[in-house]
Amino acid sequence: MIDSAILDRFAALLGPKGFVTDVDAIAPWVSDWRGRYHGTAPALLAPASAAEAAAAVALAASTRIPLVPQGGNTSMVGGATPPADGSALILSLRRMNRIRSLSAEDNLAVVEAGVILSDLHDAAAAAGRRFPLSLGAKGSATIGGLVSTNAGGTQVLRFGTMRALVAGVEAVLPDGTLFDGLSALRKDNRGYDLTQLLIGAEGTLGVVTAAALRLVPAATDRAVAWVGLDTPHAALALLRRLEAALPGGIESFELIPADSLDRVLRHIPGTRAPLAGAHRWHALIELVGDDARARMEAALAAALAAGLGADAAVALNQAQEEAFWRLRHSISEAERASGPAAQHDISVPVAAMPDFLLAAATTIEAEFPGTDASGFGHLGDGNVHFHVRAPAGAPADWANGAGKAASARVHDLVTAAGGSISAEHGIGQMKLDELERLADPARLATLRAIKQALDPRGIMNPGKLVRLASEPPRP
Amino acid sequence: MIDSAILDRFAALLGPKGFVTDVDAIAPWVSDWRGRYHGTAPALLAPASAAEAAAAVALAASTRIPLVPQGGNTSMVGGATPPADGSALILSLRRMNRIRSLSAEDNLAVVEAGVILSDLHDAAAAAGRRFPLSLGAKGSATIGGLVSTNAGGTQVLRFGTMRALVAGVEAVLPDGTLFDGLSALRKDNRGYDLTQLLIGAEGTLGVVTAAALRLVPAATDRAVAWVGLDTPHAALALLRRLEAALPGGIESFELIPADSLDRVLRHIPGTRAPLAGAHRWHALIELVGDDARARMEAALAAALAAGLGADAAVALNQAQEEAFWRLRHSISEAERASGPAAQHDISVPVAAMPDFLLAAATTIEAEFPGTDASGFGHLGDGNVHFHVRAPAGAPADWANGAGKAASARVHDLVTAAGGSISAEHGIGQMKLDELERLADPARLATLRAIKQALDPRGIMNPGKLVRLASEPPRP
Numbered sequence: 001m002i003d004s005a006i007l008d009r010f011a012a013l014l015g016p017k018g019f020v021t022d023v024d025a026i027a028p029w030v031s032d033w034r035g036r037y038h039g040t041a042p043a044l045l046a047p048a049s050a051a052e053a054a055a056a057v058a059l060a061a062s063t064r065i066p067l068v069p070q071g072g073n074t075s076m077v078g079g080a081t082p083p084a085d086g087s088a089l090i091l092s093l094r095r096m097n098r099i100r101s102l103s104a105e106d107n108l109a110v111v112e113a114g115v116i117l118s119d120l121h122d123a124a125a126a127a128g129r130r131f132p133l134s135l136g137a138k139g140s141a142t143i144g145g146l147v148s149t150n151a152g153g154t155q156v157l158r159f160g161t162m163r164a165l166v167a168g169v170e171a172v173l174p175d176g177t178l179f180d181g182l183s184a185l186r187k188d189n190r191g192y193d194l195t196q197l198l199i200g201a202e203g204t205l206g207v208v209t210a211a212a213l214r215l216v217p218a219a220t221d222r223a224v225a226w227v228g229l230d231t232p233h234a235a236l237a238l239l240r241r242l243e244a245a246l247p248g249g250i251e252s253f254e255l256i257p258a259d260s261l262d263r264v265l266r267h268i269p270g271t272r273a274p275l276a277g278a279h280r281w282h283a284l285i286e287l288v289g290d291d292a293r294a295r296m297e298a299a300l301a302a303a304l305a306a307g308l309g310a311d312a313a314v315a316l317n318q319a320q321e322e323a324f325w326r327l328r329h330s331i332s333e334a335e336r337a338s339g340p341a342a343q344h345d346i347s348v349p350v351a352a353m354p355d356f357l358l359a360a361a362t363t364i365e366a367e368f369p370g371t372d373a374s375g376f377g378h379l380g381d382g383n384v385h386f387h388v389r390a391p392a393g394a395p396a397d398w399a400n401g402a403g404k405a406a407s408a409r410v411h412d413l414v415t416a417a418g419g420s421i422s423a424e425h426g427i428g429q430m431k432l433d434e435l436e437r438l439a440d441p442a443r444l445a446t447l448r449a450i451k452q453a454l455d456p457r458g459i460m461n462p463g464k465l466v467r468l469a470s471e472p473p474r475p
Numbered sequence: 476m477i478d479s480a481i482l483d484r485f486a487a488l489l490g491p492k493g494f495v496t497d498v499d500a501i502a503p504w505v506s507d508w509r510g511r512y513h514g515t516a517p518a519l520l521a522p523a524s525a526a527e528a529a530a531a532v533a534l535a536a537s538t539r540i541p542l543v544p545q546g547g548n549t550s551m552v553g554g555a556t557p558p559a560d561g562s563a564l565i566l567s568l569r570r571m572n573r574i575r576s577l578s579a580e581d582n583l584a585v586v587e588a589g590v591i592l593s594d595l596h597d598a599a600a601a602a603g604r605r606f607p608l609s610l611g612a613k614g615s616a617t618i619g620g621l622v623s624t625n626a627g628g629t630q631v632l633r634f635g636t637m638r639a640l641v642a643g644v645e646a647v648l649p650d651g652t653l654f655d656g657l658s659a660l661r662k663d664n665r666g667y668d669l670t671q672l673l674i675g676a677e678g679t680l681g682v683v684t685a686a687a688l689r690l691v692p693a694a695t696d697r698a699v700a701w702v703g704l705d706t707p708h709a710a711l712a713l714l715r716r717l718e719a720a721l722p723g724g725i726e727s728f729e730l731i732p733a734d735s736l737d738r739v740l741r742h743i744p745g746t747r748a749p750l751a752g753a754h755r756w757h758a759l760i761e762l763v764g765d766d767a768r769a770r771m772e773a774a775l776a777a778a779l780a781a782g783l784g785a786d787a788a789v790a791l792n793q794a795q796e797e798a799f800w801r802l803r804h805s806i807s808e809a810e811r812a813s814g815p816a817a818q819h820d821i822s823v824p825v826a827a828m829p830d831f832l833l834a835a836a837t838t839i840e841a842e843f844p845g846t847d848a849s850g851f852g853h854l855g856d857g858n859v860h861f862h863v864r865a866p867a868g869a870p871a872d873w874a875n876g877a878g879k880a881a882s883a884r885v886h887d888l889v890t891a892a893g894g895s896i897s898a899e900h901g902i903g904q905m906k907l908d909e910l911e912r913l914a915d916p917a918r919l920a921t922l923r924a925i926k927q928a929l930d931p932r933g934i935m936n937p938g939k940l941v942r943l944a945s946e947p948p949r950p
Contacts, residue, residue: 105715150668156662177917178917179918179921180915180917183893183894184824186857186858187631187857187895188897188898189625189675189895189897189898189900189901190897190902190914191675191910191914192672192675194921196671197925200666240580247692248723349581349658351581382662383662418660419660421665422663422665425664427666442648442652443665447667450672450925450928450929453927453928454925466666466667
């Protein structure tokens with residue numbers, strides 16, 4: 001437990017709005033949204049400014065109190081859930097929610113960590129620009145978390161992950177000093193790139209308090225299509241053909257197997273299939289640019305005539321576009337409604353993904369009788385979410401019990417294919433053991449050396465991403 | 476001096492081709508190409524493979540012999556020159572010059588560190604692709620050095636610096652372990668991005684032995700234009716107008732003041748001015764895409780009619796295009812021929828550059844009588860090479876003597892403007908004192924902590940980029 005005299009010092013530093021101990025007020029923030037990790041915290045710190053955040057971290061450093069940085073609490077890997085023993089405080093960035101500046105001419109926004117992604121989308125749109133990163137949790141996920149996890153989403157194909165969109169960050173380092181890397185220089189070769197180091201560090205090397213983000217011109221026209229396909233190989237061939245026919249315009253290419261679509265139609269009210277017939281695989285495709293609908297229709301007609309795809313529909317209006325996308329974004333929710341499953345956010349080289357998808361599903365289903373496996377998601381990035389559904393009658397926490405063996409096997413297959421056991425969700429606490437089991441020792445040693453050098457007291461999000469030699473494994 | 480028994484061990488490890496002690500053979504590699512830094516080395520190590528490089532670094536680590544990684548030896552900041560006391564060995568990567576793979580379909584090449592940039596250009600072209608980074612030293616500069624310095628060049632406007640083009644690296648870490656980060660995953664969130672950390676680290680955290688590099692489709696058509704202008708403000712306005720009129724196609728926009736052009740015409744044989752009249756500023760612009768010449772002509776005609784530019788010429792054929800580019804690439808050579816100068820590779824936010832250029836030149840010329848200052852280069856990146864020419868009669872090494880005060884003043888002005896004292900050339904040994912004088916203490920402390928953690932023996936390119944607390948300042 002944390003000494004109450006120390007808690008009093010945090011309270012005095014941050015004031016009543018910035019220091020929350022009410023159990024009901026804290027309750028939403030001590031468990032992850034998927035309900036897999038449950039922690040506890042004697043207080044939630046909510047600084048209102050970078051200076052307050054720096055002061056809070058400095059106090060934590062001097063008193064050796066661990067901090068768990070948190071934004072919208074939408075981590076898929078328990079990355080923002082405090083430990084169960086109440087030994088850490090939550091450091092919430094949600095009160096730091098100002099868009100400090102947004103320049104259409106410079107295509108740049110300087111945004112505080114607590115700004116919600118969809119709010120940034122709206123602000124950019126009001127200025128005739130876009131922030132081209134989006135994902136299912138956009139109504140809750142915050143910029144600080146998106147930067148700290150190098151978030152991906154559905155537009156990586158064209159614009160890259162968060163890493164490609166961050167021009168600079170402001171962050172509080174583990175000793176409480178404020179690092180100001182916001183100056184948005186297009187070129188700056190003054191040594192190791194600390195901004196790049198903080199991107200994807202999951203709050204273990206400091207707390208991102210603001211970021212300078214790149215904007216792109218607003219979309220002119222947009223077209224969303226749904227295509228039925230026989231194999232993931234046909235889907236990749238279709239993607240390559242469309243990229244050649246519509247250069248630079250394809251922003252999303254999502255692969256969805258029949259079982260995922262069926263589950264959505266069964267569990268999510270108001271959804272319906274875009275195509276009349278049954279198909280084993282589906283692709284959801286978004287094109288942006290002048291005359292997008294006409295060009296999409298022409299390119300798809302030619303592709304179908306060439307045998308790449310069995311049937312296709314282009315959404316006729318915005319409502320239909322949103323309905324298509326809702327099918328994709330509802331997969332996780334439908335999955336949860338339909339029973340326990342072990343989920344894996346994995347990547348392999350793009351060209352290897354179709355074979356991998358089929359072979360991995362076959363292997364897992366054969367080795368773990370009664371399971372049912374498939375992957376969906378960002379085919380063009382070589383990244384799918386590969387789910388192994390529990391056998392009938394399995395307990396709700398199957399994924400954390402018997403399902404662990406299946407997960408380990410999925411990760412073995414990915415590693416053997418030269419892939420990553422975390423494509424976009426990060427490591428958090430969920431994948432830490434697997435990272436230690438499977439990572440190249442040189443990589444692991446370097447991660448630990450960096451953590452030890454920059455956070456020698458181990459106060460920044462301990463138990464997530466990297467474990468120091470002195471830290472015992474989790475029970 | 477290094478003990479001869481230790482040298483014998485390196486010789487036994489690398490064989491006669493990989494261990495060079497002949498003074499004449501080493502001579503080209505112990506001074507920098509600009510002739511400003513002169514070192515000495517008892518031997519040059521030239522491993523033929525990553526395994527040999529790893530073994531050499533492991534031996535250096537166990538015997539605590541410092542290594543100076545070197546590629547084409549084209550550093551602008553003495554970053555590859557060994558120390559004068561003979562205490563270090565040169566680790567040349569030039570024998571590792573294989574293109575391991577090049578896939579047009581995947582838009583990816585895996586290239587060893589010693590491959591010369593123009594050789595990669597040729598190999599990509601043969602496959603119908605481009606590697607979209609180029610610079611004056613392309614006939615000598617190697618991939619390892621370009622990665623290790625996060626090189627920029629003339630296409631950053633469209634494609635970004637080397638950092639944006641590297642999909643992964645293979646590197647020998649300071650303890651001699653080989654880090655294999657070549658697997659070109661488009662998404663991989665397994666902790667701190669070591670590839671990003673090695674890019675721009677100037678060989679101080681390890682030696683890059685190979686890189687996976689992104690390719691882009693071959694250029695269809697190309698147009699190169701030369702525009703005469705009154706002010707740098709008009710140049711930036713012209714750039715913004717052309718970007719709007721020709722979206723995505725402007726690859727280069729180089730600003731050249733009249734004095735730089737005059738110096739080229741005076742000192743470089745066979746050059747001639749592209750425009751008949753005299754102009755205070757010039758822009759060299761390259762557009763890539765279908766019908767580039769016709770579209771460039773139309774866009775420039777409209778821009779000139781709107782008062783953005785005084786006169787313009789579009790190159791009629793490839794020979795003329797190369798002649799335009801030769802003017803730009805000859806500026807450094809003409810500068811050297813015309814007398815001593817202090818050179819500064821600086822960046823500020825793009826929108827601030829026109830004012831900065833004029834104000835900085837005025838300030839420097841007023842405070843350092845007899846000097847003559849101007850900047851040229853990558854206006855669209857907010858990066859210029861700002862040169863201060865010595866007063867008449869100054870000694871050849873003016874830049875390292877009396878000129879140092881002018882350089883410090885330039886760096887003060889850049890820092891006050893929120894800019895960088897090294898936009899693309901890096902820190903090397905030339906700018907180390909200035910980095911320590913001007914950098915944010917939080918940034919400096921973090922650089923040192925990372926260096927100490929990953930290279931605790933201090934054997935990787937000591938005296939460059941970052942100095943540990945235990946290292947004395949250079950005399």
